[in-house]
Amino acid sequence: MKKALEAVWAGQRSFEKAWRGMLAALAVGLLTACGGGGDSNARLDAAAIAAANAVAPPGTQTTVAPPEEPLPTVPSEKKTRWATTWQAAMYANRLQNNDSDTVRVRIRTSVGGEGVRVRLSNVFGATTLRIDHASVALPDGSQPSDPTAIDLATRRVLTFDGGKTLAEVHAGEELLSDPVAMTVPKLSDLMISLHFQGQVQYADMHMNAAVPLPGFYVVRNRDVAAEASLSAVAPAFETFNGVFHLSEVKVLAPEKTRVVVAVGESITAGYSAVGIQSPWPAVLSKLANTDDEPLGVGNAGISGNSMFNANNGPSLFDRFQRDVLSRDPTDIIILAGDNDLSKSSAADIIERYKYFIDLARFRKIRIHGGVNTPIGDIVGIDGKPVPTGYYTASNDAKWRQINDWIKTSGYFDGVIDFATVVGNPDRTPLGIATACYDPRSPIHLNTRGLDVMGTLAYDMLYGKKVQPAEPCNALAFPPLPNRELRVGRRGGRPWRCRFRALHYHRPMPTSHLYLITGASRGLGRAMAEQLLQPGHVLLCISRRQSPELAEQAKAAGVELVQWEQDLSDPVASAARLREWLATQDAQRFDAVTLINNAGTVGNPAPLATAVDAELSQALRIGLEAPLLLTAAFLGGTRGWRGARKVLNISSGLGRNAMGSQAPYCAAKAGMDHYSRAVALEEANLPNGARIVSLAPGVIDTDMQVQLRGASAENFPDRTRFEKLKSEGLLDSPASAAAKVLKYLARADFGAKPVADVRDPG
Known part of the structure; x- marks a missing residue:
């Protein structure tokens, strides 16, 4: 079983470094000389708590019911915020085929609070993940020898989407539970119990034998999530050192709470640490929270991770939005780059750092640079040289x-x-x-070294001079500030403030309205996330709203409107857009852009055997809806002062036919051709719109999953798509979105009404 739970990853395409410059021009920061922030204060909704706070005895149905006794509530006069108390960065596992399993996860909190929310992850799944029984509880302190035992008096049922006990996490997505009132102690264990309804693929995981991770306990083919002890009802339960489908736990913490997400590679993940409290982010958490400095800490480290390529998990670029920014931190500590020394230049690594800094700054999040730990050979315990395996003259220079x-x-x-x-x-x-150093893996730190790192992080974040219990060397601790930076202070301001002004003094952003279809997942979701920047207003049109996107918009201070709209009714969709545009202040926006992204491949099959209703739906969503929405957009924004653009997300299949894909090919070919016609119409109009039908490349989205899952009989080209996946030739949605938005920002946008994202600019 354990071998079956090892991760397998394929490579993804490299990011183009020119994107960072485009991003800076596209979304200019609202920056202050020394500002921080990112803390979206929140109050626990009393009605949501009351509806979701049933304490269920063992063996009962997990339905929402009023509690028999009053449950703890949050005093209305208290100012609070939702803060990450625990986090694990997910990556892909080999897909399993288990049925009706119960799991119980034992995590360690950082900051405490008076409410709790849990984030489920199915980012790498191929099917919808269903959990019909989810709850949270404190461990049973009277049974220290039973790691699965919970205190039933503290057990709280979790609900989702406004009170549903069934959580449905669609492929490629995460889902955050509703708030539930619960006193969660700081620096303590917390138990999350889940029962999977039907098949569970265990697609999302964080598992490493060398990293101390949560206890993950599994009972096969039974719902025992409400039981006080898994070991009592299922002595043959299985134990894993890791976590699956659980990416974050939040608590309702005091308003002054800071939240740090530590992101990086194995040293941040805690490789070689002894015990769950030993990784350096955990040491930072312990020092802050025991010193009455409430601090939520999320660990987004992945062993072997790369800033550029999919190496034991998605690249840091591809996961930075999900694993870092969406967690709403006040501070980020980034320690990365060592794994890229042999394959990337120092200049490229620095450019990638600048990209991450830009994203943090746009959201007014403080970002701290961790100086990478040494890679040179070590003087061993016996006095002999110990190679790390990382040192070369070239790597050392970089x-x-x-x-x-x-x-x-x-x-x-x-x-x-x-x-x-x-x-x-x-x-x-x-x-x-x-x-x-760790003699078993000399590039890594032992527990003593990790304690020193965590202590330094605490000192630097809080301006302290706490000394580590056992230092690594005899140098001053914390290190003296760099003398080069101390020279030339102005007005007594710290050096970092002066340099921030020099590097990030930019004009205030103008207001840009973006209208995006299909923004709940895949490429559309990635574009929406990357457009959550100061000065932007987003209208996202999808089959369902995204609570996670709403949270990200709130954290970024961006106005977001989400519509639940069925695009298979294009007439109603266009009418709604036309009416909405008529209510907007045209003078408010300096630019307005429609992105027609939604589409469907349906079930691949020869046209002769295709279902009429499916053919009709594919054309309504893929061609009629964008055509009618474009018409509504052009008419509704006629006379607006701002620049107007229409970006149609097309496909290579609109230009090169493929068997068993007639409706999709027809929709995309029609999109290309109507874009040519509109370009001619708008060319001679005052402030005419610029339009491009753009092929974005091959992207790892749900559509690819559908194509790989089609029958070989109906879809002979299936092996071609399987090969794209197995050979790592698919772009991630985040990387593809960056390229598409870069094309959208090009000065020559519209010069070619039918284009490819790879066309030279």
Whole structure:
């Protein structure tokens, strides 16, 4: 079983470094000299708590019912915010085929609170994940020898989507539970119980034998989620060191709570740590929360992760929005780049850092640069050299160039010099100090070294001078500020403020209205997330709303409107858009853009055997809806002062036919041709709209899953799509969205009404 739960990942395409410059022009930051933020304050809704707070005894149905006794509520005078208390970064597992399993997860909190929410993850699943029984409880302290035992008096049923006990997490998505009142202690264990209704693929996971992770307990083919002890009712329960389908736990914490997401590679994940409290982000959490500094800490580290490529998980670029920004942190600590030294230049790695900094700044989140730990050979315990496997003269030159930039460029809000406090100052090139390396994996820190790192992070975030229990070397702790940066302070301001102004002084953003169809998943969702930037207003039209996107918009301070609209009724959809545009203040927007992204491939089959209703629906969604929405957009914005654009997401199949795909090919070919016609119509009009029907490349979305799942008899080209997946030739939605939006921002947009995202600019 354990072998079956090992992750397999395929490579993804590299990100184009020119995107960062486009992003800076597309979404200019609202920045202050030393501002931070990102804390979206929230109050727990009393009605939601009352509706979702049943305490169910073992064996009962998990329906929502009023509690027999009054449950704890949040005093209305208290100011609070939802804060991440625990997090794991998900990556793909080999898909399983289990049925009706119960799982119980034992996580460790950072900050405490008076309410709780749980985030389920099915980002890498191929089918909808259904959980019909979810609850949260404190462990039973009277049974310390039973890791599965919960205190039934603290058990709370979780609901979703406004009171439903059935959670349906669609493929490619996450789902956050409704708020439930519960006193969650800080720095303590918390138990989450889930029963999967029907098949569970265990598609999303974080599992590593060398990283201390939550206890994950499984009972096969039974619903025992409400039982006090899994071991009592199922002595043969299975145990795994990891977590599946659970990516975050939030608590309702005091308003002053800071939230840090630590993101990076194996050293951040906690490789070689002994115990769940030993990774350096956990040490940071313990120091802050025991010193009455409420701090939520999310660990978004993945061992072996790359900033560029899919290596043991999606690249940091592809997952930065989901694993970091969407968690609504006040602060980010990034420690990354070592895994890319052998394949990427220092300049490219620095450009990637700048991209992450831009994204954080746009959301007014403080971002701190962790100086990468040493890669040089180590003086072993016996005094002999110990190679790390990472050192070469080329890698060392890049490592020094990157770290020098982190320390001296002023791009970051703060610098945490991990290298100095864990390094051997008597060793050149710099290696980890003898007392702090892990002999089993010399590039990694032992628990002593991780404690030093966590202590330094605490000192730098809070301006403290706490000393580690056992330092790695005899240097001053924390390290003295870089002298080069101390020279030339102005008006007593810290160096980072002065450099922030130099690097990020930009004009205030103008207001840009974006209208996007199919924004609930895949490419549309990725574009919407990347467009959540100051000065933007988004109208997202999909079959269902996305609570996660709404949360991200709130955190970013962006106005977001979401419509639940069935595009298979294009006449009603266009009428609604036309009416809405008539209510808008045309003078408010300096630009307005319609992105027709929604489409469907249906069930691949020869035309002779296709179902009439499915053919009609494919054409209504793929061609009629964008055509009518474009007409409503052009008419509704006629006379607006701002620049107007229409971006139609087309496909190579609109230009090159494929068997068993007649409706999709016809829809995309029609989209291409009506775009040519509209371009001719608008060319001679005052402030005529610019229109492009753009092929975005092959993208790893639900459509690809449908094509790979089609029968070979009905769809002979299925193997072609299977090969695209197996050989890592599919672009991630995030990467494809970046390229599409880069094309949208091009000065020559509209010069070719039918184009490909790969066309040179």
